[in-house]
Amino acid sequence: MPANPFNGHTDYGIGLGLRVPHYSHILAKKPVVDWFEIISENFMCGGGRPLEVLDLILEQYRVVQHGVSMYFGSAEKPDREHLRRLKALVRRTNTPWLSDHLCWGSVDGTYTHDLLPMPYTFEAAKRTAAKIRMVRDFLEVPICVENVSSYAEFHASEMTEWEFLGEVVELADCGILLDVNNIYVSSKNHGFNPYDYLNGVPHHRVGQMHIAGHTKFEKYLLDTHDHPVLDPVWKLYAHATRLCGVTATLLEWDDRIPSFAEVHDEALKANEFIGGARGAAPAEAARVG
Template sequence: MPRGFSVSNKRLQVMGNSRFTSGVELATGIGLRVPHYNHILSEKPAVGWFEIISENYMVEGGRALSVLDRILDQYKVVQHGVGMYPGDAGGVKFEHLRRLKRLVRRTKTPWISDHLCWGSVDGSMSHDLLPIPFTFEAAKKTAENLRIAQDFLEIPLAMENVSSYGEFKDNQMTEWQFLAEVCELADTGILLDVNNIYVSSINNGFDPMEYVNFVPAERVAQIHIAGHSRYQRFVVDTHDHPVVDPVWKLYERAIERCGPVATLLEWDGRIPSFEEVWTEAKKSETWRDTALAKREENAAA
């Protein structure tokens, strides 16, 4: 283990994180997407909860907020962001946080998730989720930014592992060690994206099940499942296909370790009908039930 690593690299006993118990832990959710607005508002499907991309609703008015308010009248909504960029060396962007906090007051989201990444230099935005070098210096700076953001927002944060297509030569730890290190130092939760784990494992050559086995289970607040696209050299996190079996197996193992945390299906490209997306999301319940049965057996052994 690298010197200075503060989180034990052994299977952690699941203790649960009371900050993330919100009534959605046993429910299945999907992302709220524009093509499904009319169906949701007219048919009122029995969805456990919806996840919104925060930045799409950080506006002063218009249809997006009007629809969101109608959704909030009937469903629980959890905010998921793409613009916090806690890995930026320049620190947190308070104007972004102020707008985010206004939306928090509107949605009453139980927590906010965003990505463990960076995305801007000297005020220039990449509008991408760029991976952070897995070094102790980067972990310390990222955690400092997250502590400031969490204190300002006055709501728990959960950081998502991003998909990646290469690795830094100067990495001092594995990705799962870095994720654990940052979230321990910042005292935040984890949004565990098992599709991103699979995508990165194929592109960068590591065992995805090892990742799931060693992530600090007591910090996992939410799990993402999604589909991807396979090309000649890379697997790309496109969110435009059904979930593949290897990703379902990672999900099953994650639930076995973490318990009945909130699960959400992402489908963002070539979006099919609401019924097709919801049917795919509901598959998670079979995998979840199998995993929870294994968890109970292990606890009784």
Template sequence: MPQRVPDLGVGVGLRVPHYRRVVDERPKVDWFECISENFMVDGGKPLHFLDAVRETYPVILHGVSMNLGGADPLDPAHLAKLKALVRRVEPAWASDHLCWSAGGGHHLHDLLPLPMTLEVARHVARRVRQVEDTLEVPFAIENVSSYMTFHDDELSEWEFVSEVVEAADCGLLLDVNNVFVSAFNHGFDARAYLDGVPHERVFQMHLAGHTDAGTHLLDTHDHPVRDEVWELYRHACRRVGRRATSIERDDHIPELEELLAEAEIVRRLRDEEAPR
């Protein structure tokens, strides 16, 4: 039976250029998502603003480099720092990516796709359980966008994702833009993906912009959410239901108003497609 987490409503990724305004102006948004690694520090501005934001808003911790799909052992120092951060923030859940990001002792700081096999799914699930046991908060893994697949693949991506979250008994952070990007890059049906994952395990959804490079789409997080992705989000809301959803922007970060405007679109679509 999947863990239950609250529907936190509509969130925005907390980014450095917006720290001061978020704290001073308390904009109308339900929660903020923070990149965990940016706050695994000893002190200074990051933790000061994190604490200040936390006084007003729920905060969800979203990691980018746990290397859940790696073959190297999980980094105990990383886990310890994340656990300390979890204790400080008390998030309703924490998350990281279904990918590998380090190999042979070297970090690549990227979200690299895994061979989609049952053996790898079970390997990742064991590691996710280790993280869950350590953190003692509900934990979700995010589907990544990708630009390559492997000869070894034996499952569709949504089958692979489902195998991992079921075996790990964890949540799914369903990134709708990533589904769209990978569907284009690998020629599968994005709606079949959304229909195929276990909806009851979806803790949260992500929306972001991407770049059309002609032969492929790049998951750049540097544009507004595209119309096709909004349409896909409508479908996700209808199939999955009402779930906490956040807007991500990591490059060419605009004024806060632009992100808040996108958050309002999320709010409207949630209400239209998955009313209370």
């Protein structure tokens, strides 16, 4: 299901994150790229270079907005002024869907600027879903929520992470941005089978996927986005596309960013792993897989 209500019925292919070190290359060379993902917060400013570059990009490319500060899992309601600014950006980019994370990160207006894991409780799922609906109704654009990588689990949890994700998106009637690398990182940190996770999410709601690199430490994996994608993550990605269909996919590379060509080549490797899903209905393909 390449196109569904949760990605605005689009079929976007392989995208890249729009990052400052690549601005001049992209504007000068105009490389062929299916789409760019922007971090919304980097463009929620009054003017200057960020918005000028964005407008130039919008003349040539399709852009999808990805956020890092909505904190659907935080208890406080969304800030109205923040939503107004975000909506102005949504109108500017004409993003067909908008994503942010299934996490919390602020308390009473104090921000951690981190994507913190939630306790997987029914109460949290209900509250989070209500917030997602509020944001979607205000912004008038489909929302996809992204699973985060995590390093801690809570005693209070009443279900698995994938059950929680499913519960939230069903209650909110929203989409999923399935971050395959995050699933892998969390599976190693918490000792679950990443294929159980992939098999357990509602596949028809997956509107986008993320792939990225991570770093191995002695006792845990850290989601660093500063490496090429590792083999086990590619294998998971192949399985995910067999389950969900060929879905808009984005490579995240946010630190120690190499040349544009290197990042683009890495992203396009995704095509090698989605062959099995092409031309077959997702469920059928998954059975074959």
